Amino acid sequence: MPEGRGGRRGEGVRSDCYIGIETRDSGGVEIAMKSKVESMYGQSIIDIVKDGLRFYGIEHAAVEVEDQGALPFTVMARLEIAVKRANPSETREFLPEMQSGCTYGTDRHRMRRSRLYLPGNETRFMVNAGLHKPDGVILDLEDSVHPSEKDAARILVRNALRQIDFFGSERMVRINQGELALKDLESVVPHNVHIILIPKCETGDEVKAIDEKVQTVRKERGVANEVYLMPIIESGLGAINAYEIASASPNNVALTIGLEDYTADIGTRRTPEGRESFWARSAVVNAARAAGLQPIDTVFSDVSDMAGLRKSVIEAKSLGFDGKGCIHPRQIRVIHEAFAPEEAEVERAKKIVLAFEEAEKKGLGVVSLGSKMIDPPVVKRALHTVDMAIATGVLNADWRDSE
């Protein structure tokens, strides 16, 4: 008889639920359940399992459930993957309700200072991620998911997108490469994804292929929201082709770099000084700016080294980056603080912005401050600095009133 299993069990597992299904020809449904929360939610778990079996038209099956306090959408995802592993031709989706906190949109130009990576097959880090206020959360289907669990993670991430309130953080998903990428997109694009991260991107054509697939899924599934792209440069070839990649799609909003893979690809490894990656990082900044995208720096991976992180962010900012990746919530505040413009910078930017607005009002083509003419790119940077200052709380949104 066909069998399928999903979810983890055993020592150390938390917030997950193992479900094993053996479909049968007769005998009805038999459920054997053990749960850490049995006295409180045992019936709820059994109801989910029964609903799921009914949804998939399974009338006869032996089901084993071992639950470690998994949330309902996790139980649903584990049931779905168990069913699909028992019957690989099954394609229907056993979807949890779309929660009201999952429907907010994004803006192409929003700030992307911090993006928090969350392992795609592990819900317990996801549920409260938004409380730490990163600019974006990345539900990762790629490196943090074992190759044998790609199918399960895809379902879990999809359910998370429908159920978890990330409190305004931009909702990103890092997909896999190749064939897996297409399956990932089919699964996640219909559920209010804001940005797709394209890993190990090496050519503009790769971006175009992903974009095309996104548009196909959007059309097929009637997805109203735009889905933006953020290619990740992680190789020598990718760095060489950075501008081609950056300009490959109008839906690109940011370009980023992954230094672990990049340094391995060019035959070296990361050092604290980072001289080995200076060229590639600079190439990414230049390509992104040339294509009108936000350049975003790599992840800082030592979660206990806050001083090192701060230094690294200040360096990234000085290279021209607008954001940084992180893997632990405690890194978020340090990143935001380090990206916040300094006081003198803000003061000067305010003066330029006021002069610019004054010139606009008077219909003047030239902005001047005192006797000095201000070039348009300087105005642009000043506007950006003021925006950053407001976003980081260094400056009040109504600062003009107090001038």
Next chain:
Amino acid sequence: MKREYELVENAAGRQVPAVVNGKEQVPYKGVGKHRPGGRKAAPPIASAADYPASGNKVVKDLRTALEAAGLKDGMTVSTHHHLRNGDFVANMTFDVAAEMGIKDLMWFPSASFPCQAGNIEHMDNGVIHHIEGSMNGPLGRYCSEGRMRGMGVLRSHGGRYQAVQDGEVHIDIAVIAAPTSDPFGNANALTGPSACGLLGFALADSQYADKVIVVTDNLIPFPCIPWQIQGNYVDYVVQVDRIGDPEKIVSGTTQITRSPDRQLIAELTARFVRDAGIMKEGFSFQAGAGGTALAFAIYLKEMMKEAGVKARFVRGGSTQYLVEMLEEGLTDYILDGQTFDLEGVRSMRENPGHVWTSPFTSYNYNGKGFFGTMVDAVVLGATEVDVNFNANVVTHSDGLLLHGIGGWQNCLFSKCTILPIPSFRDRIPVLVDEVTTLVGPGELIDVVITERGIAINPARRDLIDAVKGSDLPVRSIHDIKADVEKIVGGPPARPGFEDKVVAAIKWVDGTVIDCVRQIA
């Protein structure tokens, strides 16, 4: 099943036993309502003529001491938890009692720990009849499953002192584990291989028990200075190889929470204390050794430094973090109930500003006041809190008795009681409609701080006004609970219980506030 005891409804609307282990009880009447009458209990008069003039009370071994103390079937024997999960003495005591063929003892620990799970065997074989004291882990489970013969009685640290003082519990023999003692019985916990700081939990027992035995692994010549336990109360001194496992008595270093969510809660708590105006020159606070409480103390310390504010005193359990505050001049005193790490022990030994206290000074409700009411803010944990701010610390939502009360109930009397807690754990909601077991009345709980927002007790208008205009995420407790239920899939089903009452929960004044039933 026929109940052996009658149930009555108390002022909190809870059904509680009218009689516990043969003793008539007063049902809880409300905060500050009960006034016991009569006079305090007193130990029998001893005569120095019966004690060696040399001052040497050392006997051969614990059995000799217990025999000399007249250990008999049905007596009450007390032990203490200052050696925490490293204690050997409680097990040793009942092993000897078993050897002597003694039955039906009442074990009266100040708290029990998982290392004492060995005493389950002594309950199964009849040596121990039942436990009156905080039961942690396996012993709590044993009680919850209805396997203990008598009814468990859980008291706060202050409540335990009161029960002894008021004669509600008569201790026949107190066995006090002492990290250092002299032959006269003067003892302290500041030095020796099992040094744990202080012996406050054993103070009442030394003063009120009929017989007092000090067990030490560090016998020094008279005088043992300072004497945290006075030898004048002590009958016998026993020297053993080890009274405990130092590795488990105090931790080398206390662990701050690494959970980002708990850190967030800790930071919100510190910001609340600051923004509500509690953190001002000369203020006081108490925070325990839990991961979140430690992180709170660290955040608060930074805020105090930033604002240039100093505390007059902080209340322990002390840790290296409180010690740092003392040594950096951020507080004048630590008034300490127990030391949780080696730095705490060292500081108490060396620093006159680090003062040992006892449940009598800090917590005892049936006295002429207690320190707990004078603390500006206290930060405590809870297993459950309900929408009326009632809180539970002894059972989990599945109904299992797993923790003791400790000083928790006594601390509720501070000027601002704050519970920083996650709103749910895995799928288990911490915010509920009604607590499984009522341990702390909502009228004494002022603020609940979760990762999803801060709920202030509506009765504390002053606190609500104080943080108005701050950027703290203040929300109603109902709204936070609704969020949690959306996440975990609705309110939890109530656990199933048998009729049998397995433990009574005492309020600080000795009345019965609630009870725990056998798990189904």
